[in-house]
Amino acid sequence: MELLPVIQVTACCAPLTREVLGAGAADDLARSLKALADPARLRIISMVVAHENAEACVCDLTAPLGLGQPTVSHHLKVLVEAGFLTRSKRATWAYYSLVPGALDSVSTLLVTA
Amino acid sequence: MELLPVIQVTACCAPLTREVLGAGAADDLARSLKALADPARLRIISMVVAHENAEACVCDLTAPLGLGQPTVSHHLKVLVEAGFLTRSKRATWAYYSLVPGALDSVSTLLVTA
DNA sequence: TTTAAACATCGATGACTGTCAATGTTTGCA
């Protein structure tokens, strides 16, 4: 998984079926999709949004996911670096929440109409 | 890449942020997204749609993609088995075209509103 | 200052993936 730059999900390009995708734009969109294309990460996003105050810490996620703490931390890092989640640390806890509009940006790029 | 069943992209579940995703639904959606999460495959979809009659054969794609014929055939197979493209063989050519609504189904599952 | 809890990071490992060269298969044509 690419973890180098913080990817901005917003409007890398025109919708897929609007005009032919250049190599660079295809790389960008593929990188965003790759961050989403994992069952654990999809459930993480879903659980974060559904959680109280629309935020969740690592300890809220490990048990329902059935994954170890390092693994969950890894997935959260991928989602943060891809621009889908933000991290805010309070006391010893790290709270993650969804970046408004991030999912919709990707959604827009896939839509046909 | 999982190539087992022909995945139906249509409505595996409620939108990501609507209710918490179960393990099975997360697997399904992740499988669809994985099929899309590759630069070459994104460009293939884009090029197929933009091509004359909204269909293209393998020979139309290899040169602009800069990939070998077996590699392009592989990507096309992934997209067909994921339910995004259909294949229709005429003479010695295999014409691929976008399944109507397939991209929009995924798009709908990602949207926040 | 010691202890414990929450989390991040590191290193390793097994599984998967994108790519290609080589080969098989089918179709149209001479």
Place this chain on the structure above:
DNA sequence: TGCAAACATTGACAGTCATCGATGTTTAAA
């Protein structure tokens, strides 16, 4: 029938990824 073109399939290989155990870091509390 034989040949060539378009495409699929196979096998191999290098790179990437999800996961875990072990360890490091930070914070709060005793």
